[in-house]
Amino acid sequence: MTWIKICGITNIPDAKLACSLGADALGFIFAPSTRKVNPKIAQEIIKDLPFDVEKIGVFMDEDIKVVQEIAEYCGLTGLQFHGKESPKYCKNFAKYKVIKSFRIKEEQDLEKTNDYLENVDLILLDTYVPAVPGGTGKTFPWEIARKQVGGGVPVIIAGGINASNVNKAIRVASPFGIDIGSGVESEPGKKDKEKLSKLFKTLNSKEEMRYE
Numbered sequence: 001m002t003w004i005k006i007c008g009i010t011n012i013p014d015a016k017l018a019c020s021l022g023a024d025a026l027g028f029i030f031a032p033s034t035r036k037v038n039p040k041i042a043q044e045i046i047k048d049l050p051f052d053v054e055k056i057g058v059f060m061d062e063d064i065k066v067v068q069e070i071a072e073y074c075g076l077t078g079l080q081f082h083g084k085e086s087p088k089y090c091k092n093f094a095k096y097k098v099i100k101s102f103r104i105k106e107e108q109d110l111e112k113t114n115d116y117l118e119n120v121d122l123i124l125l126d127t128y129v130p131a132v133p134g135g136t137g138k139t140f141p142w143e144i145a146r147k148q149v150g151g152g153v154p155v156i157i158a159g160g161i162n163a164s165n166v167n168k169a170i171r172v173a174s175p176f177g178i179d180i181g182s183g184v185e186s187e188p189g190k191k192d193k194e195k196l197s198k199l200f201k202t203l204n205s206k207e208e209m210r211y212e
């Protein structure tokens, strides 16, 4: 079963709904974004979440000490670095699952992952859109992501994924995980109940077909 992260959580009802539908991880954005959440609110959301759901903080070129303080205060279990963080930077967070994001435009962009393979737990491939660091709502060719799969570190794909294309993304890229933000929103930072329910229904229908 593909690991599913629902990103850009800013409130308790959305967090509970995503967990009840089957999300494996929730993402909390602490980077500049229309989906940015205050650490105090993130802590209130996280304290009542199921133990086995990963709580991932998304940061961009943040001071190491600030990341460590927010992670500890909020009760995060994982950290996603979505900026220009170096391999050395990524080694400062031994207590947490570390995800490094790479923005993909063409196959050569995968070469950037090479220096990180021994320093991170997961590689995330997102769509390159000039001047938009994340939450782009745009897909990239998933055939490129397929080439990273099997490279020693589990791969998550992100960018423009929603209920109508998630099964194709899984079929083409065969990733460890899928990360979805804007594709299940009614507006930035607010999840849409119908879109979220449809996403998990679609994912579950694929699983049923697989085991028939």
Ligand SMILES: O=C(O)c1ccccc1N[C@@H]1O[C@H](COP(=O)(O)O)[C@@H](O)[C@H]1O
Binding pocket: 007, 008, 027, 029, 031, 032, 033, 034, 035, 058, 060, 080, 082, 124, 126, 133, 134, 135, 136, 137, 138, 158, 159, 160, 161, 179, 180, 181, 182, 183
């Ligand atoms: O979602 C944001 O606003 C964001 C801002 C800054 C860094 C990362 C951000 N989100 C990441 O983008 C993808 C989701 O993209 P999409 O909305 O599904 O197209 C995911 O990795 C988020 O963690």
